[in-house]
Amino acid sequence: MSSTRLTLFISYAHEDEPFRRDIEKHLAALRREGLVEDWHDRMIKAGQEWQKEIHSNLDRSHIILLLISPDFIASNYCNEVEVKRSMQRHEMGTARVIPVLLRPTDWQGAPFSQLQAIPTNALPISEWKGRGAAFVDVVQHLR
Numbered sequence: 001m002s003s004t005r006l007t008l009f010i011s012y013a014h015e016d017e018p019f020r021r022d023i024e025k026h027l028a029a030l031r032r033e034g035l036v037e038d039w040h041d042r043m044i045k046a047g048q049e050w051q052k053e054i055h056s057n058l059d060r061s062h063i064i065l066l067l068i069s070p071d072f073i074a075s076n077y078c079n080e081v082e083v084k085r086s087m088q089r090h091e092m093g094t095a096r097v098i099p100v101l102l103r104p105t106d107w108q109g110a111p112f113s114q115l116q117a118i119p120t121n122a123l124p125i126s127e128w129k130g131r132g133a134a135f136v137d138v139v140q141h142l143r
Helices: 014-026 028-032 050-060 070-074 076-092 131-142
Strands: 006-011 036-039 063-068 096-101
Touching (some): 006 014, 006 050, 014 028, 014 063, 014 070, 028 036, 028 131, 063 070, 063 076, 096 131
Parallel strands (some): 006 036, 063 096
């Protein structure tokens, strides 16, 4: 295992779970190389305190992926808890926040609107001719 392994926190609206699963699959090569360890809320085990687990993993992550969609923008929890803490950490320089555009969304007024988004040219994954190519592009940016 590489000593430079980075932890990724994936923040997303549950309506976008199929996108989150696809990103997770495409991160497999980076995980195998020991470059990343990713975490999302579906990894919370029975009996664990979900809010405590989310906060703990959010606070220890080096990179925070915000999976942007209309559902993400509409989610009070994503915005009031995860985005708020993510941007605090980003501004302190203790984490890097990366918006990943899933579907066309008006996000220009969001706290993260000044950050460079991926995939390339900020073209949402759903708008790519081949979604597989879009996910590969996202992973290449992370690499």
